[in-house]
Amino acid sequence: MIGRLNHVAIAVPDLEAGITLYRDTLGAKVNAPQDEPDHGVTVVFIELPNTKIELLHPLGENSPIAAFLEKNPSGGIHHICYEVDDILAARDKLQAAGARVLGGGEPKIGAHGKPVLFLHPKDFTGTLIELEQV
Numbered sequence: 001m002i003g004r005l006n007h008v009a010i011a012v013p014d015l016e017a018g019i020t021l022y023r024d025t026l027g028a029k030v031n032a033p034q035d036e037p038d039h040g041v042t043v044v045f046i047e048l049p050n051t052k053i054e055l056l057h058p059l060g061e062n063s064p065i066a067a068f069l070e071k072n073p074s075g076g077i078h079h080i081c082y083e084v085d086d087i088l089a090a091r092d093k094l095q096a097a098g099a100r101v102l103g104g105g106e107p108k109i110g111a112h113g114k115p116v117l118f119l120h121p122k123d124f125t126g127t128l129i130e131l132e133q134v
């Protein structure tokens with residue numbers, strides 16, 4: 001059901017430092033920051049030859065990654081994103097298998113303008129999983 005790894009998301013306490021690290025130290029192609037008010041994050045996409053890295057920084061009062069950064073003050077891997085062809089079919093299949101879909105189970109439009117869903121980390125070996133329909 002799942003396809004390619006679309007991205008690995010890393011929460012960072014200092015966005016500029018994260019950009020500098022990936023652009024200058026690691027020599028990757030780093031895109032301009034994008035504010036995503038619906039998701040409470042500012043996102044920076046880093047393009048690698050075979051996938052992307054997504055730097056996440058809290059935006060606004062109730063950012064879903066604020067608590068994560070409190071627990072992980074130097075940052076850390078926040079989620080991984082797999083591609084699916086049909087997000088509603090994937091959701092229905094996973095829910096039928098007992099997996100919890102976050103946020104009421106309705107897809108939101110993600111940072112790439114495509115529908116996304118998040119799956120409960122306790123149902124997926126301790127990893128927050130994002131599904132993106134491509």
Ligand code: CO
Pocket residue numbers: 007009054079081130
């Ligand atoms: Co993501």
